[in-house]
Amino acid sequence: MKKEFNLIATVAAGLEAVVGREVRELGYDCQVENGRVRFQGDVRAIIETNLWLRAADRIKIIVGTFPAKTFEELFQGVFALDWENYLPLGARFPISKAKCVKSKLHNEPSVQAISKKAVVKKLQKHYARPEGVPLMENGPEFKIEVSILKDVATVMIDTTGSSLFKRGYRTEKGGAPIKENMVAAILQLSNWYPDKTLIDPTCGSGTFCIEAVMIARKMAPGLRRSFAFEEWNWISDRLIQEVRTEAAKKVDREL
Structure with missing residues (x-):
């Protein structure tokens, strides 16, 4: 099994800087490119970025690059x-x-x-x-x-x-829904902070409010869902549970 991986977080055009900042906040150096953010990391990085990145679409391993x-x-x-x-x-x-x-x-x-x-x-x-x-x-x-x-x-x-926009809390869709990762990116770009009042006059199914609460409570967006890598035998269940437990402990339960 490899110990270090070349990874990319795919992201909607225009939101690369947001995801780049999220990757750096997790402690990984990264390179922001069109539609993706490149970084390197171990198995823990795969787990953490899937669990914590709010504005990304997917985390992929680059197996190789060559002329074709x-x-x-x-x-x-x-x-x-x-x-x-x-x-x-x-x-x-x-x-x-x-x-x-x-x-x-x-x-x-x-x-x-x-x-x-x-x-x-x-x-x-x-x-x-x-x-x-x-x-x-x-x-x-x-x-x-x-x-x-x-x-x-x-x-x-x-x-x-x-896709990472599927947080696991949505059971039904409202009319003209906006993706959860897009909402998280907009909130981060809007200069809204958890100590400020958030007003959403076109609430719809409440995505902006839900994502804002998750940010305010420091809740990892992937805490309620599963991922493809959890079925892979070279990523231990013990490490996955360890990272999930660490994330759960960070949730501010007093809000």
Whole structure:
């Protein structure tokens, strides 16, 4: 298992600085880019950022980056990555998303198929499985994404599962709902602080008020939900519970 990971927090355009500040407040150096914030961290970082980032969309592991102008380069690049450090025998690993922008490779379904084939070949080799025998995929799920920008491929694993805006407290939707992570970002950009009165004249389903209370109470936004990484055998249940317990203790229960 790897001890250090290259990670990105994906974020809506224009809100990168907010997420960058949140990442730094958790103690991680980061680099703010268009639509994402890059940082490095260990397994604890994966847990903490999923649990605490209010304005991000997802936390992803960057497995590798390489040139990919042809399908052969794509296959060899994906095959060369250290999948054995992420995917245990029996893991499910769909290529859930492929995106090609300003690149010679532009057929996204083909990119998904070639990438899947390369991962299968690598795992068959590592786990000494016969080439003609399909790998059983009946274990925890690791969703793989491939992004090709200007002929450079970036291969990632989603650690989050359902997007981070899904906090776990919403059981029904109101009309024209606004995403919870967008609300959290707006609150942070509005110069509102917990010691100030918050007035929401168009309350709707109360998202602004709920997010404001969570900020005021220092409640981690992911405390009431589960994440994809919780099913992975190389992230211990003990560490997950430790980080969750630490977050629960920080909640101001007097408000």
